[in-house]
Amino acid sequence: MSDPTQFSDTLSRSEFLAGISKHEHTNILGRGKRIKLNKGKILFREGDPAIRIYIVLKGRLKLYKLHEQGKEAIIRYINCDELTAAIAVFKNKAYPVTAETVGEVEVIGWDKATMHKLMLEYAPIAINMLNAAISRIDDLQTRYLELCTEQVEQRVGRSLLRIMKQSGRKTKDGILIDFKLSRQDLADYTGTTLFTVSRILSNWEKTGWIKSGRERITITDPHALVSFSELG
Amino acid sequence: MSDPTQFSDTLSRSEFLAGISKHEHTNILGRGKRIKLNKGKILFREGDPAIRIYIVLKGRLKLYKLHEQGKEAIIRYINCDELTAAIAVFKNKAYPVTAETVGEVEVIGWDKATMHKLMLEYAPIAINMLNAAISRIDDLQTRYLELCTEQVEQRVGRSLLRIMKQSGRKTKDGILIDFKLSRQDLADYTGTTLFTVSRILSNWEKTGWIKSGRERITITDPHALVSFSELG
DNA sequence: CGACGCATTGACAGGGCTCAATTTAAGTGG
């Protein structure tokens, strides 16, 4: 049972450049294109063939997948200093996911040809990205299993904890998810409806595990939430 | 809407070695260890720190994840000529999944150190594996979305089609899934119960979309199944 | 041929989705 107050990330900028000497870093980053985006802008969407790899310099991205009937599933949030890819590196197949900004965002992006050259030139880049990809696979597999086997309340618990670990900030009241996260968002992330999420959060507020307001959640008792979510 | 009779794979041996000159292939493959396994053997399991990367030379692997309460979710099947990884390449974190053989299996495996050296020496290897990893992410995200948004019957349809594309074989009656696939397996793959799967398959048998026996399924009308699964 | 394991079918119940009606909170402009 991991300590829920320890935050962990996936691939940060430094991990992306691991194994490469310092004075090459500016070269690699310099070959990318700097892009500024304002609130609610789509960085790339399903089937977009343009630029491929992004590092978030400032702000946060929401990665989601749209279903035919308008429903969506949130894949994950990409935080500042993390990396995400728009498309398969080699194949001409779109990476079928949409990235939307949460607040103001600044990124560096490399197109396919540039990134491919960079990876051939600096093998560690490909290796580091492979590691990041494997982490994502791990994350998805875990969530897939949860979705298959657990009841909604438990899944909401795990989801909230996962988001907390990735994007939480300590405050005097507990750990605050410091960006707009609506009941609907949490439902899309967990695979349920906003009504069910609302009911569950209401209960947890009564038992004192969380404090919540409009699009704001603070986990006041992470340990209680962890033991509930892991024991079921 | 893709043609369901076209089979597609993820990373085959030749894709793994793409971008590397022919006479290097034997060197790369030769640095791995050849392993024979008989039926039902576990190749690696959650937390196993030993060898990392495998190519299946013969037979088929079942990749699954176990849940605390004994339930399991099947991640995917690894066919002959395909590749799978036991662990993150760089980090000392286990790739938390268990691989079990389906029938007689032969693989080539590389341990962490060897594979890491190979990837530094031959950048295309890392790039190719990155592509494979991205395909898996894509697959998992798609299934995650389906699990979030679709009803069971539709999901069973998609799952069956997915397995068919990966492991189907044309026969005179239709497309046969040519390995033992029980109702329980399909349920674990789809995230439901064997009872529900059984009921659904019975219905489809009545409408003439499939023919099924004990651990054997033949899709007799793939197009009908596709339009059902995609329209919902 | 017998036994074990897989599959089928039925009955039942409940978790969670749907939909509708309110309430609350945030933002906006005068």
Add this chain to the structure above:
DNA sequence: CCACTTAAATTGAGCCCTGTCAATGCGTCG
């Protein structure tokens, strides 16, 4: 600063899908 608008959140009622459990049937393999 307050009234007004708009979007998020809450809550309740009803019901359906699908999981659970039990009994039975059937195919396969030793």
